[in-house]
Amino acid sequence: MSLLPILCYPDPRLHKVAKPVQAVDARIKTLIADMFETMYDAKGIGLAATQVDVHERLIVIDTSEQRDQPLVLINPEIVWTSADKHVNEEGCLSVPGIYDGVERFDAVRVSALDGDGAARTIEAQGMLAVCVQHEMDHLLGKVFVEYLSPLKRDRIKTKMRKLQRAERS
Numbered sequence: 001m002s003l004l005p006i007l008c009y010p011d012p013r014l015h016k017v018a019k020p021v022q023a024v025d026a027r028i029k030t031l032i033a034d035m036f037e038t039m040y041d042a043k044g045i046g047l048a049a050t051q052v053d054v055h056e057r058l059i060v061i062d063t064s065e066q067r068d069q070p071l072v073l074i075n076p077e078i079v080w081t082s083a084d085k086h087v088n089e090e091g092c093l094s095v096p097g098i099y100d101g102v103e104r105f106d107a108v109r110v111s112a113l114d115g116d117g118a119a120r121t122i123e124a125q126g127m128l129a130v131c132v133q134h135e136m137d138h139l140l141g142k143v144f145v146e147y148l149s150p151l152k153r154d155r156i157k158t159k160m161r162k163l164q165r166a167e168r169s
Contacts, residue, residue, distance in 0.1 A: 001030075004038045004052040008164060009095045010157045015141040018050050018057045021074045024117030028058065032072055032115050035060045040067060044093045046131040048138030051094050059135040063127045071122070072115035076136055079121070080109035088130045090144050096163075098156055102147045104133045 007014050021028055031054060039047040039060055049058040061071040087101040107125040110132055114120050124132045134144060145156050 001033045001037045003041055004034050006038065006042060006047075006051050006093050007053055009092075009143050009145060009160050011094075013053055013055075014050060014094055014138070014143055016050060016055045017141045018048075018055045018139040021056045021058055021113070024074060024113060024115070028056075028074070029115065031058065032060060036062070036070055039093070042093050045127075046135045047093060048135045050138045050141070057139050059132070059139070061128070061131050061135065063131055071128075073110060073122075073132070073135075074113035074115070074117070076110050076112035076132070076139075078108050078133075078136065079111050081105040082107040090130065090134055092134070092144050094138075094143060095145055095156065095160065098145065098159070100145070100148055100152065102134075102144050104130050108132055110136075 031049065035047050035049065035052060038052060045063045046059065046061040049056050057075045059073040059076060062069055082105050084106040085103050086106055087103045089099050090102045091099045106129060107123065108129050109121060109123050111119065111121045137144065145153050
């Protein structure tokens with residue numbers, strides 16, 4: 001296993017739409033393991049393959065306190081959403097240090113393949129539902145800051161570019 005570099009906003013590669021995973025083979029299983037290691041190391045609760053510059057429909061999530069409930073969603077599709085929505089404070093490993101409110105469905109049902117390639121359907125509520133929707137946005141080339149006002153988004157872009165320049169010097 002190895003740590004993967006996480007793309008940082010406003011990197012244009014974060015806006016690529018991911019293609020379906022064709023087969024759950026050794027390459028995908030290695031990618032899953034590397035993504036979990038990267039996510040845990042970065043203290044995140046979710047990571048989409050897009051964020052590590054692999055543009056395939058793959059998400060890893062673990063919202064548990066003990067970090068012992070890994071969830072793999074390959075080629076996920078939302079098949080049901082609750083009627084209710086709430087604004088939740090979100091952050092993102094690709095936009096470090098930035099948190100803001102985003103409206104999401106309270107609950108979702110998702111069909112996907114698991115890490116072994118078996119079809120499954122999960123019902124997610126609360127933090128898990130928010131995380132699933134957030135990560136699925138990445139697969140569509142969307143970063144959570146795009147839900148914010150243009151003014152906030154521009155401020156965040158400026159801040160992120162300054163941080164990236166400072167890290168390079």
